[in-house]
Amino acid sequence: MKTILVVDNHPVVLKLLVEFLKRMGHEVISAEDGLAALEILKKVTPDIVFTDLIMPNISGEKLCQVIRSRPELKEVHIIIYSSTMLEDEAHILSLGAAACIAKGPFKNTEAHIAQVIEHIDNGTLPALQGKILGGEDLYKRHITSELLCSKRHYEIIFNSMPEGVMEFTLEGKIFHANAAAMGLCGLQEENLLASSFFDLFTGEHRERVRALLHSPGQDPVIIDDTAPILLNGKMITIHFLPSQDEEHTFIIAIMRDLTEKITAARELELLRHQQERILNTVSEGIFGLDQENHVTFVNPAALAMLGYEPHDLAALGNKLHEIVHYHKPDGRAYPLTDCPIHATGQDGIVRKGTETFWRKNGESFPVRYTATPIQEDYEITGTVVTFADITERKKMEEKLRESAMTDELTSLFNRRGFMTLADKLIKISVRDKNDLLLVYVDFDNLKWINDTLGHSVGDQALIEAATLLQDTFRLADIVARLGGDEFVILCTDNSALGNERNILIRLNETIEKTNRMTNRQYPLSLSVGVGRFEHLSPCSIDDLLRQADQAMYKNKGEKKTLHLDGYKH
Structure with missing residues (x-):
């Protein structure tokens, strides 16, 4: 039996x-x-x-x-x-x-x-x-053959749907599920069929589904994305569709996984809050402008430096030029067409430099600024302006000049002036958690110029090199002559970090342009090395100089080997 x-x-x-x-x-x-x-x-x-x-x-x-x-x-x-x-x-x-x-x-x-x-x-x-x-x-x-073929075709479509689809009885017994539904539940078909739809959920989520389907009518019942439900660790929406054939009444559940969408939305919101906290805590002033120079955003540091209260700019909409550029330091009018910040919003060119801003009480103060265009689909939609009060730095520079810390020949900082200023800037860098870039420059073959053309020509060559370096680097950078044929530049803006190659390309282009001038008695050639001060592992200015000096000598050796220093050997 x-x-x-x-x-x-x-x-x-x-x-x-x-x-x-x-x-x-x-x-x-x-x-x-x-x-x-x-x-x-x-x-x-x-x-x-x-x-x-x-x-x-x-x-x-x-x-x-x-x-x-x-x-x-x-x-x-x-x-x-x-x-x-x-x-x-x-x-x-x-x-x-x-x-x-x-x-x-x-x-x-x-x-x-x-x-x-x-x-x-x-x-x-x-x-x-x-x-x-x-x-x-x-x-x-x-x-019958046609019906069976149609059934197979339906099954292929059913299992290719991105939405999870289940069919179950009024008692909750599952009798049909597509591949996407199995993926959402994390169950194989043999474990899913004949199991209870309600048991796929836990705790309050199960009770919520039971309550919704307690007395299903003819109309769909929806759990939408405003209050998704938890299934197997995923947040989903469900459309319950009551259905009926000749003999049975059953329910079709169409499920969509919102987990990635919800996660992305939460991450975006978190990122927005983080950005707001960053903007509200940085020491630099930040303005957001539209294309017409109207203020759309301002952070607390900017308000504090300009002497405004939040409610003073609550309406925003004011033009930044009218807020910070009453007039030029000498009292003359400052036309909007002359404003470099306004120009960035028109032509999309990043601009950096120093400016004079005016406070609400009428006092002026020097700033270092960067104006960066905002572009969407290749169209300029506004500008972000960051600025820092460099009053202390200006006072420091003036004090250095008063203390005769400049090089007599080139009017650059001398070694003493550079070391004093660099030491203070390194301390500020550590305090503000910023890195610095140091460029070490050596005038190639200055001895040949002095011996062949005379020391007066050699002096003129040093002055020419000093002028070239000042024109190549920003006003905010510290350019100094350490002595003899050696120069050094300390880049204080983080925008230089990571742009070493572009800086060197710009310097080489300037040198090549200078050498194309006719009636020159000597070719201009500079060997360059770069060192980086990292605030997370700070070093002394002497160590930083040694680092850049070694890189410079490596460059000089390579140029001599390739005969690229402009002289015959």
Whole structure:
């Protein structure tokens, strides 16, 4: 005697098959569809399963796939008993069934059923593999073939949808799920089918779904993106669509994963808050301007430096030029057309330099500024202006000049002036957590000029080099002559960091332009080395000079090797 599960949605066929197997002395359990069969298989492991293929809810095809995927059911013999054998022969034989019986006249079918069980008893069931018993009693039906093809096409579309789709009974039993739904749940199909839709959720989320579907009407029920629900660690929306066929009422759930969207929105909001905190805590003043120079944003540091209260600029909309450029330091009018900050909003060119700004109380003060255009889709939509009060620096520079810390020949800072100023700037860099860039320059072959052309020409060559360096670097940079043929430049703006190559290219272009001038007695050639002061691992100014000096000598050696210093060797 064997335990046999019979699955068929046709009540007459089911009754005939059950009674026949019982007369043969077997214990028989029946199920009206695949969903009911899966519920039985949770409690009972039969020896044989007879199943039809075309059934509502979970089909026989899906039932076969689930049985074959569960290790505890691997010894169960599956016998397909269907009337669509001839129309779908190739597919049916691939479902892993032990035998296939065509559903024809039941008197003919009885012999085939008995034959299959006899083979099972004798251990010769493999002899029936690939055969369809009773196929000779049937003929192919064209319309059935078309319907089966349409069903396969539907399944392909269903499993290709990006949205997760599930179908379940009013009691919550899942009988259909596409690939996206399995991915959202993190479950394989064999574990998902016949399980409870409500059990996919936990805690308050489960109760929320139960309450929404407590008495489903005809209208859709929606969990939208304003209050998404948690499923398997993902935030999702669900559209519940009540549906009905001729015999059953069920619910279709269409699920969309909002996790990435919500995560991105949260990260964007966090980034916005972080940017606001940065803008509100930096020591430099920051203005945001539209294309017409109207103020759209101002940070606390800018308000403090200009002596305004937040409510003074609450309306914003004021033109920055009218706020900070009352007039020039000498009292003359300052036309808007002369304003470099306004020009950046017109032509999109980044501008840096020093300016005089005016406070609300009428006092002026020197600033170092950078005006950067805002561009969207290649159109200028505004300008960001950053500025710092350099009053202390100006006073320091004046004090150095008063202390005769300049080089007499070139009017640059001398070694003493540079070392004094550089030491203070390094301390400020550490305090403000900024890095500095130091450029070390050596005038190539100055001895040759002095020996060949005379020291007066040599002095003029040094003055020419000093002027060239001042023209190449920004007004805010510290340019000094350390002595003899050695110069040094300390770049104090972070914009120089990472732009070393561009700085050197600009310097070389200036040198080449100078050498193209006619009637020159000597070619101008400078060897250059760069050192970087890092506030996270600070060093002394002497160490920084040594670092740049070594880089300079490397450059000088390379130029001599390649004969690029402008002289014949």
